[in-house]
Amino acid sequence: MSDNSFSISNRNISKFLPLLLLPIWFLLYSNLQWLTDKLVNDVFGLTAGTHLTETLRFFIFEVPKVLMLLALIIFFVGIIRTYFSPERTRKALEGKSLFTGNIMAASLGIVTPFCSCSAIPLFLGFIESGIPLGVTFSFLIAAPMINEVAIVLLFGLFGWKTALIYVVTGLIIAITAGWVIGRLHLEKWVEPWVYELKAADHPEDEKLTFGKRIKLGFEAVKEIVGKVWIYVMIGIAVGAGVHGYVPQDFMSSFMGKSAWYSVPLSVLIGIPLYSNAAGIIPIVSALIEKGAALGTSLAFMMSVIGLSLPEMIILRKVLKLPLIFTFIGVVGTGIILVGFLFNYIF
Template sequence: MGKILRFVQDELLGMEWLATCTGRFLTMIGVDIESKLGGSIHFFVYDTIKIMLLLFSLITFFGYIETYIPPEKTRAVLDKLNGLWANIAAALFGTVTSFCSCSSIPIFIGFTNAGLPVGVTFSFLISSPMVDIASCVLLASVFGWKVVIVYIATGLIIAIVGGWIIGALHMENEVEEFVRNKGKSSQVQILNQTQKDRIKIGLREAFNTIKNIWIFIILGVGVGAFIHNWIPKELVVRILGKGNPFAVLIATLLGAPVYADIFQTIAIAEALLKKGAYLGVILAFMMSITTLSLPSLIMLKKIIKGKLFFAFLAICLVGIMIVGYMFNIIQNILLI
């Protein structure tokens, strides 16, 4: 069983075969991949192809799966649940969808407009960008499944507890009036889609996603290649390693202004890990980017009021930093 999991992680997700083929091709055309420049080129070409292939495959697959669970169906289910169970269901729905932080906000508005409790909708809003399954599968290609399983579990806990806290604070009036106005719940539309239609939807989702973010993936891989081959390991360790007790806080605050998702930051994370940055620091940076991106916070501030906005911000920041320090402590166990 261990050999099978290792094969899946190294060859299917990590695509070590692609790294070998890329290295041989570059060597054949005269690139010295052992040099700093050649190593950067190797890293850039290999990681760009790997991420694009994984991204296209995963988005196609999960786009296909999502045709079976449209938001209208989920809204109908959540409307029947109460208390903590509703928070759990909303967080799980966020996990199986592939929405970035900005894309999650229109769904949040729809749920709120339909009359769902504000705490339940915030469990979805936190979970959706932070722990969507497609991104986590890609994370496994770098960190392994043990890390990803704990990452998903902790992300869900943040979403469930965060939404529960917001619900317990009774902040329904902190949502802007135009969002709170409950319209007539629309009937769930059941689309008689053929398998061919569902596959087309998945492919369209993949093409649209790549079309929108390919330049950012290339930029992210470029930054990763630079870190991997040109930034001294000692500098990375000093700033983001175990010796700096504020490393998680720094990573969390640095990640918040960035607008990206895990697909776009994976190469940077991979390079930082190889340079000696601590696992919790890297994951805190990535969680902060995906959950607290500046554009999504600007959009969110337009639909909720100050107290609720700062409660959401505080819950996410504290939760991310707790996860970061926890992963720093258990890194040696997870990365064996």
């Protein structure tokens, strides 16, 4: 089997491979603009300044840039994540009071490995061990909304300030929304069978060597980049088209600051829209360039990434409809407020 021969050599190399790959990564990354210009001007021989040339240049530069950033960050996040698990997060949250619990749950939501397909077992596991509903919600809001893919794309396409604003406001929304849901005492809208589940002992954590953690970091890169690269390509292609062809200030009339209704409207449109961060952020970055306001764009992204229809459908198994609507309402209101705030500040 090719699988065998590969993994035997893989085991020896895996510890040194990052050290080998890092310099190549930095060399390539720091020369990306030069390489792009070389390719566009000399190899393709295109005239600078035309719509087509600038669209192509944007695409050829941004796709490898974002994919390389993703690979690097996901590798390190993948290693860090081997130190966290929902089981440990649950243990940390047990017996915490409402407000402290909300803060911890939202923060741990960023680093704990999470996939929306595991939302149900995670929800059940939290409730089972007596973690309050509101604290559980803080986790469920932060985990999908603030993830490494979103942070890398925001950092790569908007810069560190916007990435930081997104993380901090996302955290505040997750903390406050969870706290509000907790205060409303909505346990009656959780499917009754949930509270009848008996807590089971969770299996022992796997013991991991550092070599193994590095290997898991690589696997995370393979899995996540393998899944999102197509969205990155499509998102940047659309973004490149907007960048090259849409006239300057085109967006300002309907997504600009003066159009106050654009914030709630963006959030409403964003809720049923389902895309991951990789697809939506490049498009929004191009819209901002054409005059869309930062607050409106931020609200739109948060609503698309943080509130998704598929996740609501999954959660319907354990939550009754009124609770799902309350959840969407509270989080949506938070996002709208963030949108207004940033339109006001900037």
